[in-house]
Amino acid sequence: MKSFVQKTRRTTLIISILLIFFSEMYAQPNGPALYQQYCAQCHGTDLNGGNAASLIDGIWQFGSENGYITRNIKHGIPHLGMPSYERSISDEDIRSVVQYIRAAEEDKGVVKPPTPEMFETMDYFMKVETFADNLEIPWAIDFIDKNTALITERPGRLRIVKNGKLQSEAVKNTPKVLHEGQGGLMDVAVDPDYNRNGWIYLAYSHVLENSQETRPPAMTRIVRGKIENNTWTNEQVLFEAPHETYRTTRHHYGCRIVFDPWGYLYFAIGDRGAGYQAQDFTLPNGKVHRIHKDGSIPEGNPFLYDESAMKSLFSLGNRNIQGMAIHPETGQLWTTEHGPMGGDELNLIESGKNYGWETITYGKNYNGTIITDQTHQAGMEQPNLYWKPSIAVCGLDFYSGDLFEKWNNRLLVGALKYEEVRLLQIEEDRVVHEQVIFKGAGRVRDVSTGPDGAIYVVLNNPGKVVRLAPE
Ligand code: HEC
Known part of the structure; x- marks a missing residue:
């Protein structure tokens, strides 16, 4: 026992x-x-x-x-x-x-289901068609006319889709870009008066090639040029930051290009990984800039009379803007920017205002550490909306067209991480409604209303552009 x-x-x-x-x-x-x-x-x-x-x-x-x-x-x-x-x-x-x-x-990762062919939203049944395929990190789309679209690929190619067919050869002689990290060829924008003047605008990361440093510094640069015989010609540099402000980091370049009804050109440069510089008005990074279409400085620019300020500045404290759009009726400038973890923002940008980065933010550092516990400060603007968790906002456009009439003047917001297009209804500068209208086909890099009224979505992974139209 x-x-x-x-x-x-x-x-x-x-x-x-x-x-x-x-x-x-x-x-x-x-x-x-x-x-x-x-x-x-x-x-x-x-x-x-x-x-x-x-x-x-x-x-x-x-x-x-x-x-x-x-x-x-x-x-x-x-x-x-x-x-x-x-x-x-x-x-x-x-x-x-x-x-x-x-x-x-x-x-080999999670196998992605094929792109859905139909999508149901609150207002419309949409069919999803492939517009251009086999692209390498497409970044932006804009339209010359109903039959001609321009698409950038980040490694440095400008592609043309003519009558629904992607031309096999990229436009020759476009600027040499630094394709490293998040940099490369970014936005393309067609002049609102293209029919009269033929100008096309590009934003890209420009590297100082003759620099002695092992990792040469780079910065966002804006040029315009024309396409003749599938070749980039007549190039003019519209904005090039002073070379001493270039940075050896390879991320947070911004950048979108938009035009307002008064002929101003706006573009944004991200903080280039130096958040504290977004508050420094002697530096180009972490800001929205406004210039004339020929690169000259508008007389009404807000910091024109501050001796040490950069004359092209329009607003401060913008971390990394990845979406810009002009309201079709009011001409107001709206932007979406990547916050740190949990702090993506939608902002209505006004002349001379400070949007707070990195003094105030709703986000944390990506590694989970605290940047600041301040979300408000006098003299700094609050976002019109922020996304927590971050959806990784990217690409922005107001819908205006005949195909989705109910959506006129609503804001299309792309999201890389959430692989979505959202539709925001804005009344008196406030977001009153938000719905997901497209999802699950890939990371959304850009979203744009086409001249035909369809919605064009630029996707990464897989690299393609899809066209959304009502059934
Ligand atoms: C804010 C963006 C960001 C976040 C968040 C992030 N990474 Fe990275 N990671 C990068 C970048 C940028 C690189 C450099 C390579 C490149 O350009 O993509 C990189 C590189 C790496 C590399 C080296 C890859 C190679 O080719 O050798 C590894 C491994 C890695 N990351 C793992 C992680 C892991 C794991 C996490 C989460 C714990 C993480 N990363 C979070 C941006 C990020």
């Missing part, structure tokens, strides 16, 4: 073993959840890239062994905008993220 003490000991032992067994079984590996929380914003919900490189394409620019990957996550790659997670994710959890990436790499 075993003693009572011996029996209890054995029972305790069995119970402990069972407990350990079950807790192991039910302990969720943290990798997938942490990945979605901290990394998906840039590397894509399916790990297939977006604002930052794919983690499952087998290409490891900074070292393919687990040790290197762990180090890159822990210490970050600051000049490219890859944050350091040393302070927010424990070593053990970083290991589980690495394991998750490795497993996904083996499975």
